[in-house]
Amino acid sequence: MKRFKHLLPVLLLLMSLTAAIISCKKGGDDPTPTPTPAQPVTTITSISPATAPVGSTIAIGGTNFGTSPTSNTVTIGGVVATIVSVTDTQIVVVVPTGAANGPVSVTAGGQTAQSQSTFTVYVAPLKPVVEISGTTFANQNWTRDKIYLLKGLVYIPADFTLTIEAGTVIKGAAPDQDPDKKNMAGTLIIERRAKIIAQGTASQPIVFTSAKAAGQRAYGDWGGLVLIGKAAMNTTSTAALPGGVRGTVERYAEFNDNSGTLRYVRIEYAGAAQPTGSATRLSGLSLYGVGNSTVIDHVQVSYSGSDSFAWFGGTANLKNLVAYRSFDDDWSADWGYVGNVQFGVAVRDPDVADQSGSNGLELENYDPTATTDVTPVVLANGLQQTAPVFANLSSFGFGTTPTTNKSAKGTGAYLAGLYLRRNAAVAVYNSLLYGYPEGVSLGATGATPGVTNNTIDLQGIVLANVLTPVVGNGVLTSDLTTTYFTTSGRANQIVQSSDLTALRLNNFNATTPGFLPQSGSSLLTGAVTGGKLANSFFTPTTFRGAFGTDDWTTGWTNFFPQNTDYDR
Known part of the structure; x- marks a missing residue:
């Protein structure tokens, strides 16, 4: 009897196993269920660099991104960014204007991933301002790590050179800031025998602009840029130079005179009225008797309160000019100008x-x-x-x-x-x-x-x-x-x-x-x-108008300077 009691648990276990086996046999024709695969998850694993200024590009690393720009939405600090390129593991975007410090998010395939780390919008410190006025009897070098503020009429006199580094910003002050109390707007004047070497680049143009804050700029905020050379002007030698500029026409005929170099330069919001009599508005770029050894190309004048480009005599040759939204004429020539453009x-x-x-x-x-x-x-x-x-x-x-x-x-x-x-x-x-x-x-x-x-x-x-x-x-x-x-x-x-x-x-x-005419345009032939096109200055073309298949305005121009931050 005792032995049976010891065997009872074993018997019960055998009976349970037998029932389980019978149950499995009854359902033996049913297939084993296939596990549902996990859905790929969109993630953000990296942001490089984690600090960058507006307008620069950053790379977002992760998984399960859409493989086309339109299949992804990227926001930086809540602002949608423009996608430059994309793969399933990396998206390159431009940091958008208005972006704030905060996480980066990517929405792709119905999923939204948010970075664990914070992206920081880099804001450059304000550049120091150097005020320039009057006449400086010395060679000068203006550099892009500073802002130069012209007050009143600023003269670079004979036998001296002003050199301006690529990327430098020069601002013109309003007439009420004239230190001589003559109510003359800020103006830069390169006199006879002086030179300006303003050699910008397509990526770092030199900018002359209004001293007013972004959003407040207007036509004729400041005077403009004036070059004076020793080529002939066909008016009397005692006639005053236009625009309130000191000096007279005099009598010169040095047609190969050299006033320097202007290359990749923007001039914005110039053309202020000067209080020296009638017709005293300067143009964005005014050339008085400038000779043909002067190099001037890739110059944009925007929102001039007078003409964009004005020639008073001289023989200067110019290429690649942009006149944008001027108040008066785009190109104006007088006093015997005989150059080429x-x-x-x-x-x-x-x-x-x-x-x-x-x-x-x-x-x-x-x-x-x-x-x-x-x-x-x-x-x-x-x-x-x-x-x-x-x-x-x-x-x-x-x-x-x-x-x-x-x-x-x-x-x-x-x-x-x-x-x-x-x-x-x-x-x-x-x-x-x-x-x-x-x-x-x-x-x-x-x-x-x-x-x-x-x-x-x-x-x-x-x-x-x-x-x-x-x-x-x-x-x-x-x-x-x-x-x-x-x-x-x-x-x-x-x-x-x-x-x-x-x-x-x-x-x-x-x-x-x-600007480029589309394929098939009648202008392309x-x-x-x-x-007179046989002159070696001219580049032979097959097209009519300023453009064939090359947009030479790319990179260095600005067609919305009103809100551009020039202070950093």
């Missing part, structure tokens, strides 16, 4: 014009009372005719139908894409004039108008979206100028409103203009050659 683009605000009437390119000669055309380009007599050569310009006025009404923000109105008067002469080749009430307006007095003696040479010009293509004044009647302009051998073209699509132009919006 190639590759220039102008974009205007249709609501802004000067009371004198705003033009794309305006040329005048030395004497409003002249009764005959003077001998073309007699270089040493001090009375050379204004006769420059412009090639590959693109001048954009109205994007819609032009109007001759007064502008909304000025007291003037638009006039012409090309405006000649006072017996000026000019050669313009392979250029586009778009969106003006008048395309070409030519005026002259006397018995020998320039279109018959070849002092005016217009070839390869495209007039588009203009109300009246060609206008004549004085002895240059509209019939005469129209016949001249439309002669087939001149290869000029008038594009009707119904045919504008053939130009295949990009949209010229306020802050991100796209048809350029003329020969004539």
Whole structure:
């Protein structure tokens, strides 16, 4: 009996195992359930670098990212960032404006991952401000680790050189900050025999701009940049230099004179009215008798309260110019300018014009009372005719139908894409004039108008979206100028409103203009050659307008300088 009691637990265990085996046999045809695989999880494992300024790029490492930019959303401190490149384990983004310190998040495939660490937006310290005024009789070096504030008229005198490092910012003060109490706006003036060496780069342009805070800048906040050389000007030697600048024209004819170098330079919000009499507004860049050994290329003038670029005599040669939203003319030449210009683009605000009437390119000669055309380009007599050569310009006025009404923000109105008067002469080749009430307006007095003696040479010009293509004044009647302009051998073209699509132009919006003509544009072919284009200064082209397939404005220009932080 005792032995049975010992065996009872064993028997019970055997009975349980038998029942389990029978149960398994009954369900033996059922497959074993497959475990559900775990869903891949989006994670953030790294941020490199963890501190960076707005506008720079950072790399976000992790897992299970979308493999295209549109399949991911990245935020930095709550602000959406632009994605540069992406793989399933790394996303490169640009630190966005307005980003705050905080975590980085990535949303991909319906999942959102947030970094455990905090990204910090780097804010550079304010640069020290160096005030500049009066005349300094010494060579100077201005460096990008400082801000230079021009107060009143600042002169670099004869035999001294100002060197400006790439990336340097120079600000012009308002007239009420003139230390001489003459109410002169901050202006930088390079006098005869002096030099400026302003050698910026595409990634680090030199910037001349308003001293006002971001968001408060406006047309004509300060004076501008003035270069004075020893090439001829065709007015009297005792005439005062324009714009309230000290000195007179004098009598020089050193056409190879050298005032230095301006390369990759921006000039913003210049053109202040100076209290020295009528017509004393300086332009963004004013060139008085500047010689052709001076190097000037890649210069942008924006929001000038007067002209963007102004030549008073001289022989300077310039390339790659941008005139953006000027108040008056984009390019203005007077007093016997005989230099060369190639590759220039102008974009205007249709609501802004000067009371004198705003033009794309305006040329005048030395004497409003002249009764005959003077001998073309007699270089040493001090009375050379204004006769420059412009090639590959693109001048954009109205994007819609032009109007001759007064502008909304000025007291003037638009006039012409090309405006000649006072017996000026000019050669313009392979250029586009778009969106003006008048395309070409030519005026002259006397018995020998320039279109018959070849002092005016217009070839390869495209007039588009203009109300009246060609206008004549004085002895240059509209019939005469129209016949001249439309002669087939001149290869000029008038594009009707119904045919504008053939130009295949990009949209010229306020802050991100796209300048390159699209593939198939009629502007990409048809350029003329020969004539004054044989000068070695000019780069041969097959296209008309300022652009072929290379956008030379990339990198160094700024089409929205209003909110740019120049203090750091």
